[in-house]
Amino acid sequence: xxxxxxxxxxxxxxxxxxxxxxxxxxxxxxxxxxxxxxxxxxxxxxxxxxxxxxxxxxxxxxxxxxxxxxxxxxxxxxxxxxxxxxxxxxxxxxxxxxxxxxxxxxxxxxxxxxxxxxxxxxxxxxxxxxxxxxxxxxxxxxxxxxxxxxxxxxxxxxxxxxxxxxxxxxxxxxxxxxxxxxxxxxxxxxxxxxxxxxxxxxxxxxxxxxxxxxxxxxxxxxxxxxxxxxxxxxxxxxxxxxxxxxxxxxxxxxxxxxxxxxxxxxxxxxxxxxxxxxxxxxxxxxxxxxxxxxxxxxxxxxxxxxxxxxxxxxxxxxxxxxxxxxxxxxxxxxxxxxxxxxxxxxxxxxxxxxxxxxxxxxxxxxxxxxxxxxxxxxxxxxxxxxxxxxxxxxxxxxxxxxxxxxxxxxxxxxxxxxxxxxxxxxxxxxxxxxxxxxxxxxxxxxxxxxxx
Numbered sequence: 049x050x051x052x053x054x055x056x057x058x059x060x061x062x063x064x065x066x067x068x069x070x071x072x073x074x075x076x077x078x079x080x081x082x083x084x085x086x087x088x089x090x091x092x093x094x095x096x097x098x099x100x101x102x103x104x105x106x107x108x109x110x111x112x113x114x115x116x117x118x119x120x121x122x123x124x125x126x127x128x129x130x131x132x133x134x135x136x137x138x139x140x141x142x143x144x145x146x147x148x149x150x151x152x153x154x155x156x157x158x159x160x161x162x163x164x165x166x167x168x169x170x171x172x173x174x175x176x177x178x179x180x181x182x183x184x185x186x187x188x189x190x191x192x193x194x195x196x197x198x199x200x201x202x203x204x205x206x207x208x209x210x211x212x213x214x215x216x217x218x219x220x221x222x223x224x225x226x227x228x229x230x231x232x233x234x235x236x237x238x239x240x241x242x243x244x245x246x247x248x249x250x251x252x253x254x255x256x257x258x259x260x261x262x263x264x265x266x267x268x269x270x271x272x273x274x275x276x277x278x279x280x281x282x283x284x285x286x287x288x289x290x291x292x293x294x295x296x297x298x299x300x301x302x303x304x305x306x307x308x309x310x311x312x313x314x315x316x317x318x319x320x321x322x323x324x325x326x327x328x329x330x331x332x333x334x335x336x337x338x339x340x341x342x343x344x345x346x347x348x349x350x351x352x353x354x355x356x357x358x359x360x361x362x363x364x365x366x367x368x369x370x371x372x373x374x375x376x377x378x379x380x381x382x383x384x385x386x387x388x389x390x391x392x393x394x395x396x397x398x399x400x401x402x403x404x405x406x407x408x409x410x411x412x413x414x415x416x417x418x419x420x421x422x423x424x425x426x427x428x429x430x431x432x433x434x435x436x437x438x439x440x441x442x443x444x445x446x447x448x449x450x451x452x453x454x455x456x457x458x459x460x461x462x463x464x465x466x467x468x469x470x471x472x473x474x475x476x477x478x479x480x481x482x483x484x485x486x487x488x489x490x491x492x493x494x495x496x497x498x499x500x
Contacts, residue, residue, distance in 0.1 A: 068092045068156050074217045076161040076193040077108075077130045078168055079137070080248035084195050085111065085127035086160050093121055098148035102126060106142040107134040108160070115149060128160050132250075137162050163191055164253075169215065171242055171257025176206075178232060178264040178290050183207055185242055185259060187221040201245040204259060206231045234336050237263040237290045264289040277347045284340040287333045296330040297341045305345050312342040372443075373397040376409075376470050376485040381454065389456040390415070390490060394470050396451075398443035402474040405440040407451060409470040414457055421454035443474070465490040 073087040097119040102110050109129040118124065126144075134140075140162050146154040173185035183206065189195070195215040202209045202223065209225045244255045266289040272282045285295045301309055306325045317328035331339045375395045383389045394409065411417055411434040419429060427439040438451055470485040 067094050070156075070158065072192065073125070074192050074194045075159075076163055076168070076191040077128060078165050078191075078193055078195065078248075079130050079134060079162055080165045080246075080250045080253055081195070081198070082109075082130055082132070082249045084193065084198070085129045086193065088126050088128070088158060089123055090126055091121060091123050092118060092146075092154075095120055095146070095154060096148065096150075096152055098150055098152065100146045100148050102144060102146055104142055104144040107131055107136070108140075108142060110144060118146070126158075128158065130162065134162065137164065161191065163193075165246055165248060166253060166255055168193060169244075169246075169255050171244055171255055173242060173257060173259040176227075176259050176261045178237075178261065181227050181229060183225050183227050183259065185223050185225075185257065187213065187215055187223065187244070189215045189217060189219050189221075192217045199247045201247075202242065203245070204242045205235060205240050232261075233288065233290075235261055235290055236292070236335055237261050261290060263291050265291055265293060267293055267295055277351055279345040279347065280342065281345075282340065282342045284338055285333070286338040287335050290335050292332055292334050294330060294332045295339055296328060297339065298326060298328050299341070299343055300324050300326050301343075301345070304350075305347075308347060308350060309343060309345045311344075312340070371398065371400045371402060371476055371481070372472060372474065372483055373399065374470070374472055374483055374485040376467070376488050378467055378488045378490050380490070383454075383456060387456045387458050388415075389418075389454055390465075390467075391421075391452060391454055392467065392488075394451045394485065395448065396440070396443070396472060397448040398445055400445050400476065402443045402476050403441075404480075405443050405472065405474040407438040407440060407470065407472050409436050410434060410468045411436060411455060412465070412467060414459065415455040416457070418454040418456060421452075423452050426453070 069091040071089040071091075073089055075086050075088070077086045078084055095118055098117070099115040100118050101115045102112070104110055109131050111127040111129065116124070138161065139159055141157055141159045143155055143157055146156075168189060168191040170188045170190065171185060172188060173183070176183050183204075185202075194217050195213075197212045197214060199210070199212050202211075202225065206227045207225045209223070213221055213223070215221050239258045239260050242257045242259050244257075246253045246255065266287075268286045268288045270282075270284040270286075272280075274280050281299065283297045283299070285297060287293055287295070301324065303323050303325065311327070313329060315327040315329050317326075319326045319328070327343075329339065329341050333339055373396070377393045379391050379393075381389050381391045392409070394407065396405075396407065398405075413434060417429060417431075417436060419425070422436075424438070426436045428435075428437040430436070436453065440449060443449070467488045467490070469487045472483050472485075474481055474483075
């Protein structure tokens with residue numbers, strides 16, 4: 049017992065307090081980081097020059113490690129680190145020791161502030177412009193602690209970013225990030241959460257803030273028209289802003305075309321004005337939503353009806369105006385010698401009395417005419433120009449005459465054989481008129497059928 053008391057008395061005698069001036073460079077530590085220290089600048093005025101090591105028996109760690117030389121009034125820095133055993137928060141006073149190689153020992157106290165990461169940092173942001181491809185926000189440090197090269201993952205509805213950041217004591221760190229403009233288009237104006245996931249020595253710690261997306265009112269209009277007989281007109285209005293808008297589409301049709309018009313969406317309002325009809329659609333559309341109106345007007349039925357009516361009118365006028373019915377036909381015949389031969393028939397019927405009537409027909413170059421087989425005999429046969437003419441003279445109303453002749457060829461004819469139109473020339477009401485017959489064709493495949 050006597051020896052133990054002497055030892056304790058010896059220890060007490062060699063450990064003594066000393067005068068030291070402490071200036072905090074950063075006097076707080078983040079409990080979740082074991083490598084981000086608080087730093088103090090110390091000046092010992094009455095210390096014995098020697099090599100010393102600094103240590104503590106508490107739940108914080110000190111640096112520098114090992115022995116370093118200290119002389120009176122020397123300024124040196126001491127770093128205070130958090131450890132896994134440190135449970136205290138807020139102000140924490142602990143004792144540290146300086147022990148020399150010669151056995152001298154000094155002690156003093158340091159007060160350090162211990163805070164959680166989520167209490168030290170906050171997030172704030174600038175307003176987010178819907179037209180800006182960049183977003184800016186800030187990490188605010190409310191404590192006198194320096195964070196260096198800490199990894200953070202930032203995320204929000206319009207961006208994601210992972211990077212290492214530095215946060216100065218009581219400072220503000222600016223973060224600029226590219227915005228996903230496609231995602232931006234789908235968002236309404238308002239506040240959105242920005243999350244910052246800090247990777248610490250005890251796991252991920254999240255700090256959240258807000259970013260305010262400002263309002264943008266914008267509607268994009270696309271119009272398109274296509275088709276002729278089936279006319280399609282379309283109007284598409286897209287909300288390119290970030291707030292809901294009520295948009296309207298109007299189209300006008302006349303009282304005729306509206307009968308052949310259909311819509312992909314029935315109009316909300318139908319208003320008649322004079323000879324036109326105004327259709328109106330309106331709808332509340334969200335950001336990125338569209339209102340598309342497609343109007344189809346099918347002119348096929350009225351066009352076909354009109355065309356048929358024109359054909360009937362023209363045909364009727366032509367029929368009533370013409371004073372003659374004129375028809376030409378052809379048929380295959382067999383003759384001695386086996387030459388290719390066709391019988392041509394032309395019929396003329398007068399609707400009204402006609403004078404100085406002449407019938408003129410043209411013969412294709414590859415065939416010749418059998419004059420003795422013509423009935424009645426033509427007035428003139430022009431073998432050079434391949435023309436045959438009948439001078440008919442007078443035709444009374446309702447009188448019908450028929451003419452025929454034979455053409456042949458010693459050279460075989462293959463495929464489609466075409467005969468030109470015949471021409472009738474006549475005088476009526478003191479004026480000369482011309483009228484052509486139909487054009488006729490003959491397919492050589494018919495020969496086999498006729499032979500059968």
